[in-house]
Amino acid sequence: MTLRYKKGNELLTKTFTTYRTHHGPVVSAYDNQWITLKTIDANIDLLAMHWKKMKATNLKEFKAALNTRVMVGSNIIYADRAGNIAYWHGNFVPKKDPAQDWKHAVEGSTPTTEWQGTYALDDLPQYINPGNGWVQNCNSTILYGTGAYDSTMRATKPLYMLPDGQTPRASSAIRVLEKLENATVDDVISAAHDHYLSGAARHIPNLLAAYQKLPSPPTQLASPIQTLSSWNYESDTASVATTLAVLWIEKLIPLNLARLQKPYVNEDRYSITNGATIATDFIPAEKQVELLAQVIAELEKEHGTWQVPWGTLNRFQRNADGVAFSDSKPSWAVPATPGFMGSLNAYVSRKVPDAKRRYGITGNTFVAVVEFGKELKGKSILTGGSSTDPASPHFTDQVPGYINGKYKDIIFYKKDVLNGAEKTYHPGE
Structure with a gap:
């Protein structure tokens, strides 16, 4: 296959040798065997x-x-x-x-x-x-x-x-x-926007049981364990237990991925990262408790205490394209958690360079609820707002609704568009 490309004003070509069978193109190799991908080319x-x-x-x-x-x-x-x-x-x-x-x-x-x-x-x-x-x-x-x-x-x-x-x-x-x-x-x-975390309710009791199994449970973990023991599995911006649970279950994911049969496929990986097949039964009690100790040590190093409320750590920040997240810029506390925790309003935040807080990168982006009838009725919400201009009032005007589950009406019919218009114009004006 020969591809053309430009370098400056010069038109150049590069030729690649590709392989395929009747099963489809060769897409990778593993253990000295080629792997082809077969699908339908519907186009x-x-x-x-x-x-x-x-x-x-x-x-x-x-x-x-x-x-x-x-x-x-x-x-x-x-x-x-x-x-x-x-x-x-x-x-x-x-x-x-x-x-x-x-x-x-x-x-x-x-x-x-x-x-x-x-x-x-x-x-x-x-x-x-x-x-x-x-x-x-x-x-x-x-x-x-x-x-x-x-x-x-x-x-x-x-x-x-x-x-x-x-x-x-x-x-x-x-x-x-x-x-x-x-x-x-x-x-x-x-x-x-229900705050109950079924993923936490599935796994945190295993951690609590693992702690009790140890002949000499680490005394420095007694308070964090008590925080998790008294938790109702509801996510909240003021909840320290939510912080501990999310960070601990995040540490289970690499251990589960390491067990996958090689070469594993995206389905295998995704079933772990979305929480469907996360397991703790293969992890010794000592290791489960050790992972919690790691969470505590990391929080104390970054924040000076392990008692970090989820909203202090889990933030929403919207920047212009190419602008990095920063703790020095305005942001909002978000109660939602990643999908593997069971949060219907899925929100995945990650640690970023030169920041102590975590900022949202994936999850629910556009959400709509629609009622079908003689006329459509519905409400929707976006992350941030509909404008991509940081100077616009609509750059972050939907943030409170996105976080708190207060959606705006869907403007579907022309009469509603005109009634809600901030500005109208005709082409050429």
Whole structure:
């Protein structure tokens, strides 16, 4: 393959040798073996499918668009004003030998690993108008898509259709959705900002038990352990326990990643980083307690105390492109935590150079809650604001709403746009 590129005003070329098989291009090598990537190259067909989905006016038309079955790696949740809801787990799913481990590389030189056609849309894992009245997906398995574990689906679908684990966020979603009845848009927004951390409730008791198992528990950890023991697993900007829990569980992730079978795939890694398969049972009690001691030592080194409230550490700061985070610039305390903790309002902050605080880098960015009816109603929120100009009042005007779950109305109809306009103009003015 020869590529052209410019260097100054000179047009140059560079030639690369690439390799591929009928399974697809060679993308990497491991243990003296080449690995190829096989997928569908839908291209224009995929674009057409998305166009038809957007133009669909009812469930039948939407399903007809999906039935093109050219979309890879996406799950679809649907709702309409007629009261229909639906959830399809996947779209383009090839038929494969169920005896193979399709989560990892398989031998490419045998007929047993050839695809054997494609599943029909109706054969995919899905729910259409389930009896419980809602569906949920938080980058998680469909087996809990309506709350209760679906043993029938698990028994009747091949495992490669169900590769995902149950994330702490999904557990939190089920917890709040099961309580909702006759919910308004504001009820749903409030539920989405629930502060209970199911990931912490899953793992912190293991740490507490590990501490009690030690013949001589470190006395310097007695107070941090007591802080965690009395915690209700609610995230809060004033909560020291939230700080300890997030930093401790972050230290579990590399230990879990180190156990993955090589070469591992993104699915394996992601199921750990999103919290679905984080485990502590393989970590000796001494090591679990040692990780907490590391957290305490790092906090004391950076802040002079281990009693650092989560809001002091976990901050939102919006800067112009290319401008670095800094403790000397304005920022806001955020109660939300990473998704692996179970926070529905996922917010991932990281330590940055020359700063003691952590600043948000990924998580929920644009969030919307929509009610379908004769007219659309809904509310939404952005991280920061809609303007990219730091001098604009709309650069950070949505920060309080983003943090506290106070969303703005979605302005969808022309009359509402005109009513809320700050300025109007005609082309040429």
